[in-house]
Amino acid sequence: MASSDVASMAVEPSKKPRSRRALKPKNSLANEAVVMAQTPSQSPIPNPPDAGLSKENHESLSQPKKAAAKGKAKQATKKQDTSFDKDLQEMQEMLEKMKLEKEKTEELLKEKDEMLKMKEEELELQGKEQEKLHMELKKLQKMKEFKPNMTLPIVQCLKDKEQDRKKKGCAERKRPSPPYILWCKDQWNEVKKENPEAEFKEITNILGAKWKNVSAEEKKPYEEKYQAEKEAYLQVMAKERRESEAMKLLEEEHKQKTAMELLEQYLQFKQEADKENKKPKKEKDPLKPKHPVTAYFLFSSERRAALLADNKNVLEVAKITGEEWKNMTEEQKRPYEEDEGALSLKKEEEELMKLQKQEALQLLKKKEKTDNIIKQKNKEKRQKKKQQEIDPNRPKKPASSFLLFSKEARKILLEERPGTNNSTINALISVKWKELGEEEKQDWNAKAAEAMEAYKKALEEYNKSVAS
Template sequence: MLGAKWKTVSAEEKRPYEEKYHAEREVYLQVMAKERRETEAMKLLEEEQKNKTALELLEQYIQYKQETEKETKKNKKEKDPLKPKHPMSAYFLFTNDRRPALLAENKKVLEVSKITAEEWKNMTEKQKKPYEEIAKKNKEKYMHEMEAYKQKKDEEAANLMKEEEEHVKLQKQEAMQLLKKKEKTENLIKKTKKNNQKKKQSKEDKNSDPNKPKRPASSFILFSKDSRKTLQEQRPGVSTSTLNALISLKWKELSEEERKFWNGKASEAMEAYKNELEKYNEFIAATATQESNIDE
């Protein structure tokens, strides 16, 4: 339904939407290009780091193996010695007070627990009050210390995260430098190859027959030439890289019917080329035969 409605819209009415589409597409292409470069850079850095750290990893493994052999029973998570200890309740403060005297009477540990529990149960509010006040003060102190401890832990976690972000940032910078170095080398190789190809082509052009039929363009090249002209008219001043990217995207978005059209054009051109080449080869063969007969 929307597709049918769009077909009825005039070119003038379509223009703002098409311009917005092209602008957003260009931004998208730039973002994607940046992400691809960063991904490629990180992969390159990872490969570099793998080569550098292979020996370190082996040493770490040997060290880990030695440590695990020495400490086979260290499975429990170690407690933080700086973490404030939970305070005792009023009852346990009373128990600690009574325990030495009861143990001096040769009472067993189980008996001590039973006696102190019974004594605490029978104590008046006035008798319990000193222990409850101490327990209250200890709890307040614990809460204050715990708050400071948590704040410190949060700060440490934030600093650790900041360090990690800085590390990632430095890694990206290193990766991009490595990528630029690689690209510089690749560009130099490409330039050298291009110059060599130009020299070779120039040499071939001198020796080649100008009457020999030239191989036709592929369906994509035919489509590119047609699209390039339209896009340049729509978006004057667009960069070559963006233009190439847009053409590639437009080619990928072609329907089966649209692609069939360009494949048909390429096939027609190829058939015409084959016929011309066959005639050319026949002519060359006939000319060679005539020259041979003259020489004889």
């Protein structure tokens, strides 16, 4: 019986597990009736005789089932572990990709920031350049307003003079004709009468043949005439050359003067324009008191030398001194604060001394100005007295040789050129004086010496009369 039961148990298939879904009761009353009918009676049921054997068989059958379940559980855990590792790897790869993308985006953002900064700098530079151009435009507009307040001197050029001469119909100065041409002019009519049908070439040939036979005595008057005309021509040309040189000098002088005047006016105008464009600077008041020295400044000045000796930068020195000052106690700071008060008092005293010195200097300057004004007034009074004391009967000093020459030359030039300026006449006189020979200059020097001797004699007589 036992073996048959075991075989039947082994052959029976395993029952399917029930689902977790609860069945809905159709009729609650019918179910209750069935349950009441199936409930056993209260009398105890006797145990069958084969109960112990069935338990043993059941335990022996349940052991292989448990082992199979454990194997399946292990396999499931292994699969879960492998799937978890794969998920971790995938997540790590995703994180790395995200990091790379983040780095790339950060680099792109940095590049964009740099580009923006560059553009901002370019815009600032453009703005500054535009401001400069605007200022230059303003200056140019003001320069256009520049109008020189001056009358340019009228100097007639040499070319203009020649044109005026041609317009007036004045004959051009010709060179003196040589003696042969002068003789030909005299003999032309006679030869023409003798040979009325002869042409110009034939007449010139006849005259040339005759000129060869003319004696030296007959040629002499023509040569003398030629020499006289030549000298006159050379004198006129020399005179014109001198005048042209003098006029050139005058033109250059006038140009220089006008250029200098224009430059001065332009510089003044430019200074005024610059003053208008420039912003007025705040003038520092020298009498304004200065801020007193702080305790920290005194401490830092003491520590700076030691820190600089240790080969440290200015920034490092500032940081170190600031940290040390913060960490100091009030007792350690007290001596520096006391020194601060003493220094402030010293500074106040020094400022007062400076003020007193400045006031004293101003008073001295005012006194010097008043003294100078008084001295000038006294000098003017003395000069007036001297002028009043000068005797009108006293003989005057004579003119020099150049002044004597210039008086006569001026009269001649005014007759020759009426309406000319004094500057041109003076230039011409100076040129003529330079071109004078030594003999002519000696004559003028002799005249000046005679006038000087007469002046000396008159002075002696005057002094004698005053003394008596």
